[in-house]
Amino acid sequence: MGNEELQLIDRCLAGEQAAMTEFVERFRTPVFGLAYRMLGHRHDAEDVSQESFVRALRSLHHWDRTRSILPWLLAIVGNRCRTLLAARRKRPMGQLITDQLADTAIEPQTQTLAEEVSLGLAGMRVEYRQAFLLFHEQELSYQEIAEAMGKPVGTIKTWVHRGRRELVERLKSRGVVEVT
C-alpha cells in the first residue's frame, strides 16, 4: 500500500475534514462503479455509496494497516449491496437495465451486447456477480477479492469462472457472439 494513501488515512483518523473529502473523492469511482453494477439502479447505487463511505470513515480505526484499503472498502460496499438486494422488492428487470444503459457511454453497436451482459449480471447469483465485478471492473486480485468477501481464494476463482461461463452461455444463446 502506498505511503501517500497511508498518510491520507492517518489524516482522516486525526479528524481532518479535508482529508476525509479527499478520501471520498479518491475512491468514489470504484465504490460507485461496484454499487452501480451490483444494483443496476443509479439512485440506489448513490445511496449505498454514501452509506458505505460513512461507515468506512467511522470505522477506519478498525482497518488493518498491513492490507490494502480498497478491498476493505469494497467489502463494505458489497455487503451493503447484498443487504439492499435481499430487502428489495422485485422490480421489472427491464427498468433496471434501462437505468443502467441510459448512463453508460458505449457505442451503439455494442448496445445489444452490453444489454445482454447487464441482463446476465442481473440474473446471476449475487456472490458470482460481486466476485466477477471485483475482478474485471475493479481489477482486484483473487487474494484481494477473497479478503473483501471473506472467502477462500479457490472459492472466489470458482465464482469468477462460473460468472464468466454463465455470461458467455447467455451471449451464445442470444446469438450476439462474434464469429472468429
Next chain:
Amino acid sequence: MKCCDFELRLQDLLDEREQKSLCAADLPAPLRLHVERCDECAEVLGGYRALLRVLSSARPSESAFRAEDIVELTKPAPRQFRWLRTVVPLATAATLMIAALLVQWIAAPVAVEQAGLTPSDTALQLVATTKFDAVLPSNADPRFAPFATPMEINERSLGLMLNLAGLGPVTFPAELLEVQLIEKPSWMVQVTDGLKPVTERMTGTLNALFRVLPATAAEKDNGQGASYDRYDPNQRLV
C-alpha cells in the same frame, strides 16, 4: 487439445489479465490450432471475446453525491447534548434501583419486635387449621405424602414446605389473608390490603397445585374428591 481443456486454458488466460481482446493472433499456439479445427470452441472463444469487449468499453458516468455531505454525516453529535448520553442511562438505572428498594422496603416483613407484637395463639391455631382445597387422584404414591409445614411465621407471611408428588420438597411463601387476628399498625394494614391481589393469586396457585396431588384414602372413600378439612402432617396416601 480437448474442448474442456480449451475453455480451462481460456479462463487461465483471462485470470492472468494479459489478454485484453483474445485475438487469435495473440493466443498461444495450442489454443489457436484447436480453434481452427473446432467450431464449437471457436464459438466459445467468440463469447469470451465479446464479453471482454463489453467490459472494456462500458463505464458508468460519475456519481452525483457530494463528498462534503458524506463528511458532514460522519461528524459526531453536537457537543452540548453529548452529556445526555451518559446522564440519561445513569438516571434511568438510579430510578430503577430506587424503585426496587422501595418495593422491597414496602414488602419486607415488619419485625415482630419493632411492632411490639408476638404471634398469638389464635394466629398459630389459624396456621394449623388453614384449609386447602385439593382434588387428589387415587393412584397416589404413598412415599410422596403431601404436607405443609410452617417454616416461619410472622404477622404477614408463612413459609410452606410442600412435598409434591414427583417433585420432592418445594418451599412456597404464602401470605396470611386473615390478618385481622393480629394487631397491626393501620399503615401496615393498608399495605397488606394493597398486596392482596398478589397474595390471593399466590394462594390460588397453591390451591391449583394441590389439585394435582394424590388423594387420601379417607377422601376417596367418602367420594368427596380431595380436600383438607384439617391440616394433618401425618396424613398418608393410599
